[in-house]
Amino acid sequence: MSRGELARQQSTHLVLAELKAACANCNLREICLPAGLSNEELDQLDNLVNVRRKVKRGEALYRAGEVFDAIYAVRSGFFKSRVTYEDGRDQVTGFSMGGEILGMDGIGQGIHNCDAIALEDSEVCSIPYARLEELAREVSGLQRHFHKMMSREIVRESGVMMLLGVMRAEERIAAFLLNISQRLNARGYSPLEFHLRMTREELGSYLGLKLETVSRAFSKFHNDGLIEVEQKFVRIIDIEGLKQVYAHHVN
Amino acid sequence: MSRGELARQQSTHLVLAELKAACANCNLREICLPAGLSNEELDQLDNLVNVRRKVKRGEALYRAGEVFDAIYAVRSGFFKSRVTYEDGRDQVTGFSMGGEILGMDGIGQGIHNCDAIALEDSEVCSIPYARLEELAREVSGLQRHFHKMMSREIVRESGVMMLLGVMRAEERIAAFLLNISQRLNARGYSPLEFHLRMTREELGSYLGLKLETVSRAFSKFHNDGLIEVEQKFVRIIDIEGLKQVYAHHVN
DNA sequence: TATGTGTTTTGATGTGGATCAAAGGCAACC
DNA sequence: GGTTGCCTTTGATCCACATCAAAACACATA
Numbered sequence: 140m141s142r143g144e145l146a147r148q149q150s151t152h153l154v155l156a157e158l159k160a161a162c163a164n165c166n167l168r169e170i171c172l173p174a175g176l177s178n179e180e181l182d183q184l185d186n187l188v189n190v191r192r193k194v195k196r197g198e199a200l201y202r203a204g205e206v207f208d209a210i211y212a213v214r215s216g217f218f219k220s221r222v223t224y225e226d227g228r229d230q231v232t233g234f235s236m237g238g239e240i241l242g243m244d245g246i247g248q249g250i251h252n253c254d255a256i257a258l259e260d261s262e263v264c265s266i267p268y269a270r271l272e273e274l275a276r277e278v279s280g281l282q283r284h285f286h287k288m289m290s291r292e293i294v295r296e297s298g299v300m301m302l303l304g305v306m307r308a309e310e311r312i313a314a315f316l317l318n319i320s321q322r323l324n325a326r327g328y329s330p331l332e333f334h335l336r337m338t339r340e341e342l343g344s345y346l347g348l349k350l351e352t353v354s355r356a357f358s359k360f361h362n363d364g365l366i367e368v369e370q371k372f373v374r375i376i377d378i379e380g381l382k383q384v385y386a387h388h389v390n
Numbered sequence: 391m392s393r394g395e396l397a398r399q400q401s402t403h404l405v406l407a408e409l410k411a412a413c414a415n416c417n418l419r420e421i422c423l424p425a426g427l428s429n430e431e432l433d434q435l436d437n438l439v440n441v442r443r444k445v446k447r448g449e450a451l452y453r454a455g456e457v458f459d460a461i462y463a464v465r466s467g468f469f470k471s472r473v474t475y476e477d478g479r480d481q482v483t484g485f486s487m488g489g490e491i492l493g494m495d496g497i498g499q500g501i502h503n504c505d506a507i508a509l510e511d512s513e514v515c516s517i518p519y520a521r522l523e524e525l526a527r528e529v530s531g532l533q534r535h536f537h538k539m540m541s542r543e544i545v546r547e548s549g550v551m552m553l554l555g556v557m558r559a560e561e562r563i564a565a566f567l568l569n570i571s572q573r574l575n576a577r578g579y580s581p582l583e584f585h586l587r588m589t590r591e592e593l594g595s596y597l598g599l600k601l602e603t604v605s606r607a608f609s610k611f612h613n614d615g616l617i618e619v620e621q622k623f624v625r626i627i628d629i630e631g632l633k634q635v636y637a638h639h640v641n
Numbered sequence: 642t643a644t645g646t647g648t649t650t651t652g653a654t655g656t657g658g659a660t661c662a663a664a665g666g667c668a669a670c671c
Numbered sequence: 672g673g674t675t676g677c678c679t680t681t682g683a684t685c686c687a688c689a690t691c692a693a694a695a696c697a698c699a700t701a
Contacts, residue, residue: 244541370697558658621679
């Protein structure tokens with residue numbers, strides 16, 4: 140495709156402008172990798188983040204075992220991360236939405252440790268890792284924020300360990316709903332009604348529960364007047380009640 | 391200080407020399423933060439790592455909520471990391487031995503997220519975080535390896551999620567013993583006999599099990615001829631059998 | 642509209658590990 | 672040597688969630 144053709148295609152929906160300023164124009168910049176950068180620093184990052192990639196629902200952004208060479212910022216859509224065990228058992232280890240970073244698990248070994256699967260048609264910004272390291276050496280704000288994002292991933296995971304290790308089924312699900320609610324809120328979406336993108340089985344896998352248990356908990360919360368559920372659509376009716384669920388345990 | 395003086399001091403008690411070359415002389419340098427650095431780079435890191443700290447058994451290296459300003463490399467001893475939940479429930483999120491880094495959970499929020507408690511008299515090297523970030527900007531090998539260590543912490547935690555989410559009690563304990571064995575082996579200790587530093591309760595907390603269940607699993611493994619146990623001392627008799635335990639599940 | 646496939650709900654039953662309880666072992670200290 | 676305070680082991684019982692089963696539902700495609 141010639142440059143002229145490309146430009147014509149892009150003129151209709153702004154792709155070129157976005158390519159030239161991936162982060163500066165992105166409405167996720169406050170919560171994504173560029174958070175806290177000055178305009179000048181933002182420009183430098185923009186030179187790096189110039190490849191977008193669309194991932195259709197059900198497709199993998201990357202798979203465990205593939206060579207790692209980039210991290211990804213979710214621009215739109217929703218992903219699950221999943222590790223598969225030698226014997227075929229697997230577990231969902233996280234869900235990622237806009238502004239969140241995927242792929243940091245690959246840095247340690249140079250090979251991805253999990254699959255990242257789109258749960259709806261999604262788009263990511265690809266960030267070549269070698270160049271990110273270089274740039275982080277020059278732009279201390281970028282370095283600092285990148286470290287923070289890795290650290291927060293560590294903290295997030297220890298939260299999941301807590302959830303898996305000490306909470307009972309209904310607490311886990313209440314905690315999950317509140318977490319999603321809070322993340323949507325931070326992105327300017329309604330914190331009280333949303334579509335879950337994952338199946339009951341995927342959610343159960345993440346929470347260490349069977350799909351039937353997830354379904355029963357949803358039904359229970361519905362009967363208790365805490366939420367409305369209709370398939371994957373959820374409306375939180377009584378958010379305080381939901382918080383009570385996991386404050387109100389035995390012990 | 392002349393080379394002669396240095397040698398003389400070292401012959402007596404080594405402390406000053408160690409201070410001046412914390413990492414260069416450390417037998418953990420191959421697995422710790424300085425892994426892969428050149429001699430010259432090592433010198434630069436040594437300027438940073440000049441504070442040792444002893445932590446007695448039962449004492450905290452840091453606690454959740456404290457201001458984060460340094461990460462720590464375990465020089466000797468053994469630590470548990472523990473997060474405490476609002477309602478008082480807590481969970482052990484990891485165990486750390488020589489050459490491993492503690493405190494990276496604090497980077498994200500500038501506040502420690504967990505307690506790090508010594509399970510035996512221990513010593514750590516304190517690494518001021520602000521200066522580490524600076525140095526990482528100059529020494530790319532250090533930057534790279536630091537990122538790897540953070541990434542490996544993420545991968546380690548997703549392994550624990552797997553363990554908590556999909557494994558049954560005996561599998562968890564077999565996996566734990568094999569993990570300890572492998573880490574001791576990497577440090578030049580016997581992989582087949584060792585002292586556990588944690589109580590059954592702490593181990594249970596880490597594995598999402600009650601102390602009685604841990605104890606029963608140890609007894610079972612003993613009866614099956616896989617290990618010998620005497621209090622905290624463990625000898626692995628049949629390492630292949632132990633591997634079978636978690637390969638040999640239902641499904 | 643029919644048809645197939647995957648998802649969700651709900652009920653009945655089973656079980657792995659928690660809980661409750663008690664006794665024994667070990668180390669520190671007087 | 673005896674006391675005290677953990678820690679560990681083992682047995683008996685219980686229960687939260689898994690498992691098994693079946694029906695209802697949603698959604699895509701013909």
